[in-house]
Amino acid sequence: MNVSILGGGAWGTTLAQTLTDNGNLVVIRDINKEFVEKINVEHVHPFFGMSIPSSIRATLDLKETLDFSDVVVLCVPTKAMRMVLKECNKELTKPTLFINVSKGIEPETSLRVSEIVEEEIDEKNLMGYVALSGPSHAEEVILRKATALVAASKNEALACKVQALFSNEKYMRVYTSDDVIGVEAGGAMKNAIAIVSGVASGMGLGENARAMLITRGIKEILSIVLALGGKMETVYGLSGIGDLIVTASSLNSRNFQCGLKIGRGMTVEEAMGSIVQSVEGVRAIHAGHEIGIKYNLELPIIDEAFKVVEGKLSAKEALHNLLSRSLKTEKYW
Ligand SMILES: NC(=O)C1=CN([C@@H]2O[C@H](COP(=O)(O)OP(=O)(O)OC[C@H]3O[C@@H](n4cnc5c(N)ncnc54)[C@H](OP(=O)(O)O)[C@@H]3O)[C@@H](O)[C@H]2O)C=CC1
Ligand SMILES: O=C(CO)COP(=O)(O)O
Numbered sequence: 001m002n003v004s005i006l007g008g009g010a011w012g013t014t015l016a017q018t019l020t021d022n023g024n025l026v027v028i029r030d031i032n033k034e035f036v037e038k039i040n041v042e043h044v045h046p047f048f049g050m051s052i053p054s055s056i057r058a059t060l061d062l063k064e065t066l067d068f069s070d071v072v073v074l075c076v077p078t079k080a081m082r083m084v085l086k087e088c089n090k091e092l093t094k095p096t097l098f099i100n101v102s103k104g105i106e107p108e109t110s111l112r113v114s115e116i117v118e119e120e121i122d123e124k125n126l127m128g129y130v131a132l133s134g135p136s137h138a139e140e141v142i143l144r145k146a147t148a149l150v151a152a153s154k155n156e157a158l159a160c161k162v163q164a165l166f167s168n169e170k171y172m173r174v175y176t177s178d179d180v181i182g183v184e185a186g187g188a189m190k191n192a193i194a195i196v197s198g199v200a201s202g203m204g205l206g207e208n209a210r211a212m213l214i215t216r217g218i219k220e221i222l223s224i225v226l227a228l229g230g231k232m233e234t235v236y237g238l239s240g241i242g243d244l245i246v247t248a249s250s251l252n253s254r255n256f257q258c259g260l261k262i263g264r265g266m267t268v269e270e271a272m273g274s275i276v277q278s279v280e281g282v283r284a285i286h287a288g289h290e291i292g293i294k295y296n297l298e299l300p301i302i303d304e305a306f307k308v309v310e311g312k313l314s315a316k317e318a319l320h321n322l323l324s325r326s327l328k329t330e331k332y333w
Contacts, residue, residue, distance in 0.1 A: 001025070001165065004065045006084055007075035008035050008058050010047045010277050011101060014138040015073060017045075020053040021144075021168055028058040029065035036060055047277065048142055063091045070127060071097045071165070074113065077278040078104025078188075081113055085120035095127040099151075099162055103133060103187040103243075104280035105287035110294075112184040112228075128158040131180050132166065133187040134238035135246035137253070144171040150238045151176050152183040175238065182234025185225045190244040191281030192288050193217035194255035195262070196305050197248035199315050202263020209319075213301060214248050219332050220299045224288055227295035232333065255281035268309045282309050300325060 001024045005012045008030035016026045030036055035046040039058035044051055059065060066072065066088060076084050081102060088096075098121070100113040111119075114129050134149035141147050149166065151174050153159040159176040167174045177183060193214060200209045221244070222235045234240055247253040258279045261271035272279055289306035292299040304318035313321075 001071065002027070002069035003071045003073060003165070004029065004069040005073040005075055006062075006065065006088075007077075007102075008032070008039060008046060009075065010045075010138040011136075012073070012075035013039065013045050013047075013052065013056075014142045015075065015101065015166070016056045017052050017142060018166060018168060018172055020056055021170075022165065024165070026056050027065050027068045028056065029060070029062055030058060031060065033060060045142055048139065050142060052142075062087055066091050066096070067093070070094055071099065073132075074098055074100040074102055074117075076102065078102050078106060078113065078280060079283065082106065082116050082120060085116060089121050089125060092121070092125040094125070096121075096125055097127045097130070097158060097161070099130045099132050100184075101132050102280075103191060105185070105188045105284055107283045107286060110287045110290050112181065112188070114180050114184060128155045129153060129180070130155075130158050130162045131183045131187070131239075132162055132174070133183050133243065135242040137246060137250065139252050141172070146171050146173075148173045148175065148238055148242075150174070150183055150234075152178065152180045152234075152239075154178065154180060177234060177237070177239075179231045179234040181228050182225050182230030183239040185228050185230050186221055186235050186240035187243060188280065188284045189221040189224055189288055190240065190247055191255045191279075192284040192302055192305065193221065193244060194247040194253050195259035195281040195285065195309075196301055198253075198256040198259020198261075199263035199305075199308070200259075200319075201256075202260040202265075203315055203319070204263075205319070210249065214244060217248075217301055218244065220288070220297075220302050222333060223297045223299060224291050224295075226333070227291065227297055254279045258282070262308070263315055267311070285309050 008028040151162040288302040307313035
């Protein structure tokens with residue numbers, strides 16, 4: 001098959017390799033001329049520097065990319081998603097399958113990517129939508145290390161199509177799901193908790209504190225996913241707890257690194273500015289806080305994290321607030 005990828009950063013270029021390994025032809029569109037040249041001329045991954053298959057082509061031209069295929073992988077940061085989709089809708093000439101691999105919630109609207117696609121892509125241009133997510137550091141997938149993902153769609157046939165497209169017996173196993181909300185919301189909110197976990201490490205708190213924040217963070221992710229209409233079982237799966245495990249305790253995670261820097265004393269702006277690649281979690285903290293207000297959810301960790309990223313509270317004060325809450329029975333739903 002021909003597959004188009006929008007966003008040739010760490011993840012987009014890595015998935016291009018997997019798709020190529022599976023016998024597909026891939027064109028990547030990126031706005032960064034340097035990345036495009038690295039892929040086309042040097043045949044190397046723009047971030048990781050290792051060789052990638054020479055058949056992968058990159059271009060700055062959106063129309064050329066959309067004309068290449070009726071399967072489009074969305075891999076730009078969520079903050080750019082609406083703008084990119086608006087541009088796509090103007091150029092599309094056929095019904096297209098959108099596969100979203102970005103993990104975020106839109107800042108101003110708190111919408112998930114499937115909702116942005118519905119708003120921006122005309123019905124005549126939309127074949128369907130699949131969210132593909134799970135514990136998958138690009139740094140490992142580019143080395144073809146064993147990884148599992150979940151492909152979620154309201155349309156079972158399309159979820160199966162994406163499962164077949166990305167699965168590779170040597171290193172990639174894809175499951176299907178019908179819970180788009182659960183996969184998208186869990187994938188976004190795990191980034192919020194990964195930042196919190198990084199902050200705890202940066203403050204010099206121990207592994208006990210990190211385990212506490214991750215475990216109680218799962219409760220908050222669950223509350224958000226259920227409030228938005230997702231399923232509990234999805235939170236327990238690859239896109240929820242699975243991705244939280246890989247993100248909230250790894251230096252490969254940009255979100256964890258961002259938290260680490262905040263915990264060591266950088267401002268949020270300094271921490272974000274020092275990481276070249278996309279960090280989605282700060283916006284996820286804002287979105288989680290807003291969703292909590294809208295649905296009247298108890299989200300102590302996310303609410304304290306919100307005050308920290310807003311500069312209203314130090315991480316130390318936030319920790320004190322969390323520890324001094326009224327004592328209660330442990331409950332998860
Ligand atoms: N890295 C990983 O391991 C994984 C990442 N993800 C998710 O994938 C998404 C992308 O992450 P990742 O690839 O790591 O991020 P990167 O920052 O590495 O890449 C994003 C790419 O999108 C481009 N881009 C930014 N804005 C626009 C725009 N307006 N129009 C077109 N292209 C744009 C960037 O160009 P420029 O450099 O010029 O800004 C860059 O090439 C995120 O949501 C992330 O959570 C999911 C799974 C794994
Ligand atoms: O989502 C990821 C791994 O599954 C990547 O996480 P970071 O964006 O924190 O690097």
